[in-house]
Amino acid sequence: MGAITIQELTKSYGETQVLKGIDLAINDGEFLILVGPSGCGKSTLMNCIAGLEDITSGELFIGDDNVTNVNPKDRDIAMVFQSYALYPTMTVERNIRFGLEMRKYPKAEIDSTVKDVAKLLQIEHLLDRKPSQLSGGQRQRVAMGRALARSPRVFLFDEPLSNLDAKLRVEMRTEIKKLHKRLGTTIVYVTHDQVEAMTLADRIAVMKDGVVQQFGTPYEIYNDPANRFVADFMGSPAMNFIECTVKDGNVIIESGGQHHEVKVPSTQALKSSGLDTVVLGLRPEMITEPKPHSDSGYISQMSLNVLVTEPTGPDTLAFGEWNGQEVQARLSPEVGVKAETEGKVEIQVDTGKAVLFDPKTGARI
Amino acid sequence: MSSMNLRLGRTLIYTLLIGFALIYLAPLYVMLVTSLKDIEEIRSGNLIALPENINFSAWVKAWNSACTGSECEGLAPYFWNSVRIVIPAVLISTIIGACNGYVLAQWQFKGSNMLFGALLFGCFIPFQVILLPMAKLLAWLGLANTVVGLVGVHVVYGITFTTLFFRNYYVAIPNELVRAARLDGAGFFAIFWRIFLPMSTPIFVVTVIWQFTQIWNDFLFGVVYSGPGTQPITVALNNLVNTSVGGKEYNVDMAAAIIAALPTLLVYLVAGKYFVRGLTAGAVKG
Ligand SMILES: Nc1ncnc2c1ncn2[C@@H]1O[C@H](COP(=O)(O)OP(=O)(O)OP(=O)(O)O)[C@@H](O)[C@H]1O
Ligand SMILES: [Mg+2]
Numbered sequence: 340m341g342a343i344t345i346q347e348l349t350k351s352y353g354e355t356q357v358l359k360g361i362d363l364a365i366n367d368g369e370f371l372i373l374v375g376p377s378g379c380g381k382s383t384l385m386n387c388i389a390g391l392e393d394i395t396s397g398e399l400f401i402g403d404d405n406v407t408n409v410n411p412k413d414r415d416i417a418m419v420f421q422s423y424a425l426y427p428t429m430t431v432e433r434n435i436r437f438g439l440e441m442r443k444y445p446k447a448e449i450d451s452t453v454k455d456v457a458k459l460l461q462i463e464h465l466l467d468r469k470p471s472q473l474s475g476g477q478r479q480r481v482a483m484g485r486a487l488a489r490s491p492r493v494f495l496f497d498e499p500l501s502n503l504d505a506k507l508r509v510e511m512r513t514e515i516k517k518l519h520k521r522l523g524t525t526i527v528y529v530t531h532d533q534v535e536a537m538t539l540a541d542r543i544a545v546m547k548d549g550v551v552q553q554f555g556t557p558y559e560i561y562n563d564p565a566n567r568f569v570a571d572f573m574g575s576p577a578m579n580f581i582e583c584t585v586k587d588g589n590v591i592i593e594s595g596g597q598h599h600e601v602k603v604p605s606t607q608a609l610k611s612s613g614l615d616t617v618v619l620g621l622r623p624e625m626i627t628e629p630k631p632h633s634d635s636g637y638i639s640q641m642s643l644n645v646l647v648t649e650p651t652g653p654d655t656l657a658f659g660e661w662n663g664q665e666v667q668a669r670l671s672p673e674v675g676v677k678a679e680t681e682g683k684v685e686i687q688v689d690t691g692k693a694v695l696f697d698p699k700t701g702a703r704i
Numbered sequence: 705m706s707s708m709n710l711r712l713g714r715t716l717i718y719t720l721l722i723g724f725a726l727i728y729l730a731p732l733y734v735m736l737v738t739s740l741k742d743i744e745e746i747r748s749g750n751l752i753a754l755p756e757n758i759n760f761s762a763w764v765k766a767w768n769s770a771c772t773g774s775e776c777e778g779l780a781p782y783f784w785n786s787v788r789i790v791i792p793a794v795l796i797s798t799i800i801g802a803c804n805g806y807v808l809a810q811w812q813f814k815g816s817n818m819l820f821g822a823l824l825f826g827c828f829i830p831f832q833v834i835l836l837p838m839a840k841l842l843a844w845l846g847l848a849n850t851v852v853g854l855v856g857v858h859v860v861y862g863i864t865f866t867t868l869f870f871r872n873y874y875v876a877i878p879n880e881l882v883r884a885a886r887l888d889g890a891g892f893f894a895i896f897w898r899i900f901l902p903m904s905t906p907i908f909v910v911t912v913i914w915q916f917t918q919i920w921n922d923f924l925f926g927v928v929y930s931g932p933g934t935q936p937i938t939v940a941l942n943n944l945v946n947t948s949v950g951g952k953e954y955n956v957d958m959a960a961a962i963i964a965a966l967p968t969l970l971v972y973l974v975a976g977k978y979f980v981r982g983l984t985a986g987a988v989k990g
Contacts, residue, residue, distance in 0.1 A: 411887050412891075
């Protein structure tokens with residue numbers, strides 16, 4: 340049905356190659372999120388899937404059909420654009436009808452579909468308006484309605500929420516998730532928003548410079564990043580990266596004037612890599628005030644000289660230094676206040692989920 | 705800044721504006737009053753004085769009995785010639801321009817920029833350069849001295865401008881709109897017809913006014929490519945003014961000139977506000 344298989348896909352504009360061999364297998368009914376820095380080729384990949392851009396080389400399948408050279412309108416795909424691309428001279432109703440009329444659906448069927456979609460998205464009262472008379476969120480709904488009306492095999496969403504304010508974005512996010520549950524249609528969704536990516540995705544593909552860096556579940560991407568780029572890109576506040584010397588498969592951290600030899604999970608790999616320095620990747624939530632009952636076998640205690648704190652509400656980020664490099668810890672607000680006044684705090688470091696990277700290549704060890 | 709200064713500035717601006725408006729309108733005023741006087745009054749009277757009694761005989765004569773060369777049927781037949789030339793020429797060149805502009809703006813193909821450059825170049829080709837080759841071509845096609853031939857010349861010459869207008873208008877329309885429509889199953893013509901044309905009113909008005917004015921006021925093509933039965937009104941006006949049977953009839957000349965200019969004036973009055981709007985309007989907001 341709506342499974343998408345992308346094989347060795349490349350796309351060049353003249354001399355410049357924008358997509359450099361993409362391989363992705365997206366299951367039927369899966370919610371796939373594409374993330375990556377601006378200009379890495381996300382929109383280009385979407386347009387290739389939709390058929391709006393010709394593929395330079397490679398193959399594309401939807402279900403069992405090879406659609407590499409199939410006209411966009413015959414791919415049975417609907418897309419929601421970042422700018423919504425509503426037809427400005429048509430009313431909301433005619434915007435939604437347009438795709439069905441072009442496909443020569445019977446009138447009675449079109450009427451009932453429009454009604455259903457309008458009801459589902461709660462835009463019944465807007466049907467007679469022109470797009471220019473709608474708010475941003477309403478336009479977004481109409482754009483979704485237009486895509487939904489055709490019940491395609493695949494939905495493509497290119498940053499559909501990026502023009503909305505923060506609150507509306509959260510609302511629409513939930514609605515999209517519900518909608519996906521209900522329809523079970525395959526969705527490919529581009530976003531810049533970390534939270535959107537983590538909350539919506541069944542699987543995430545992280546891209547950089549036209550190459551997929553990692554393709555996996557949100558859990559894998561977050562906890563088991565394939566390389567330093569992925570680790571850095573996903574997660575907010577960002578992961579700490581500290582260059583450390585290696586000793587007997589452990590790493591040395593200097594904090595608050597004292598040296599600590601810290602145990603890490605990938606001791607064997609570290610030993611066999613033969614590196615004498617390594618980049619330790621540790622998320623801020625793994626550096627906290629000492630907590631009772633935490634016992635992963637990778638807990639170390641140390642003190643941290645706090646340079647500055649940033650309260651975020653539920654917790655406070657404290658900035659200090661390890662090995663002369665900036666490190667962020669995530670403290671409870673109470674401890675945060677104390678740390679700010681005393682300039683020093685006792686912390687516990689849980690390296691159970693620490694990841695190690697080659698300092699030169701950024702590859703995971 | 706005091707309100708006194710502001711008032712002074714205002715007054716100055718308005719005085720200047722009114723002054724220039726008067727200078728611009730003076731010739732029209734003179735034409736109008738002269739056309740309503742009889743010839744005696746013109747000879748004896750003051751150029752800018754109002755007519756003693758309003759007299760439409762010059763208008764009637766200009767319309768249906770003044771001599772334009774050897775014929776003495778007034779401007780009426782030529783007026784209709786012009787209408788027969790202008791209407792198809794404006795419509796055809798505008799429609800072709802819309803299609804061209806749509807393709808050039810939204811469907812990039814190999815060499816489309818080259819083609820657009822070549823079209824732009826067409827805007828700068830002076831009339832005189834194409835006079836002789838075009839005459840040869842028309843003769844070869846058997847269209848010399850015909851309305852069809854003249855329409856053809858105006859269409860060809862006008863396409864560069866109409867294409868430019870439409871292309872620049874359509875270029876501002878986001879490409880995503882076309883993409884959305886393609887995914888919706890609309891083809892090349894359906895997108896043009898259902899999406900682009902409905903938002904083209906301002907640029908249509910601009911183009912039609914421009915083309916209408918250009919073609920209605922054209923003299924050179926008219927005088928070169930028309931024959932005895934197909935001369936447009938501008939040519940006839942020239943002949944009328946240059947034919948003097950007895951003394952010069954200024955009142956008839958003036959009335960004829962106003963008749964010849966009336967349609968363009970009318971077009972501006974009816975559609976002028978869209979003209980300004982169309983020139984300043986960018987793309988349609990989503
Ligand atoms: N028509 C084109 N001609 C040449 N280069 C292009 C064209 N379209 C896109 N590119 C280039 O391809 C690269 C990828 O563009 P793309 O729009 O896919 O990025 P993106 O990942 O969607 O970025 P963003 O997050 O900013 O939307 C960019 O470097 C861009 O400059
Ligand atoms: Mg993009």
